[in-house]
């Protein structure tokens with residue numbers, strides 16, 4: 001049984017999100033992360049609420065543990081994420097709400113955060129998700145604390161500060177519901193074009209790839225055609241958070257359909273010219289964000305809760321073996 005990283009070889013980074021608590025407490029989980037994947041993303045411990053729980057008190061201890069593990073396992077690391085409207089520390093959101101932190105101060109805080117975090121991991125991060133989920137499903141800039149307080153320029157600023165702190169890291173835009181051609185991916189194309197025109201150091205576009213069996217999937221050629229538009233601008237592309245959830249209970253039809261969902265994302269990436277990284281957002285149903293977020297849904301991953309291979313895992317092995 002050849003692990004995914006062996007089948008992917010040098011043609012593709014095949015990665016997973018890593019749950020730090022599971023990694024430190026579950027030996028089977030830890031071993032499988034090392035044997036199966038040549039890239040990892042911290043599922044939560046590089047997010048702002050974790051790395052700066054109190055203002056000025058930086059805590060990279062959990063993230064550093066994952067970095068050490070990645071080095072031991074010969075894995076690349078995707079950094080996730082610098083600017084997002086979720087998982088922000090309470091001191092920051094309350095400071096803005098109360099008016100204690102005004103726009104000028106907030107801009108300085110954002111700059112400090114990016115330079116501190118990117119600087120801390122300088123030279124050890126392959127790709128950074130700099131701006132995460134900054135456009136809503138209607139194709140408008142998402143109405144967040146960042147847009148409200150700082151205006152649309154915060155996105156360009158974030159990329160410039162990240163590049164300043166680590167000129168070698170590839171800097172990505174990242175979002176969900178942008179796997180195919182849609183008003184949302186069109187808006188990202190326009191945003192990327194605009195940033196590049198301003199000579200902002202943007203290097204890549206990441207499509208998260210959170211699918212649901214009940215919603216159906218794009219075709220691999222549509223995913224590749226969408227990625228090709230960004231690659232034409234000189235950007236790299238990546239699938240950054242693939243999972244395919246289903247309405248429970250599972251059955252063989254849903255499990256087969258799930259395998260197709262993973263397959264179109266991987267084949268779409270392989271068909272694209274500059275898609276060099278394919279990451280799943282967790283790989284076992286034992287540890288998954290889905291049941292806590294989507295009531296009555298689950299079983300979104302490649303392996304079941306006992307780490308046994310599901311049809312989706314076999315499908316990815318087959319696609320990589322043929323690639």
Ligand SMILES: OC[C@H]1CNC[C@@H](O)[C@@H]1O[C@@H]1O[C@H](CO)[C@@H](O[C@@H]2O[C@H](CO)[C@@H](O[C@@H]3O[C@H](CO)[C@@H](O)[C@H](O)[C@H]3O)[C@H](O)[C@H]2O)[C@H](O)[C@H]1O
Nearest residue numbers: 017043044080081086087132176208210241281288289293
């Ligand atoms: O939502 C799925 C993706 C979508 N794209 C961006 C990507 O970053 C996002 O990942 C998910 O992002 C979610 C938050 O938005 C994460 O969920 C958080 O995951 C955290 C760590 O497990 C949880 O924090 C724990 O909460 C526990 C109980 O509430 C506390 O006891 C723990 O101390 C605390 O760490 C948060 O409540 C929970 O909301 C998921 O694990 C993570 O998979």
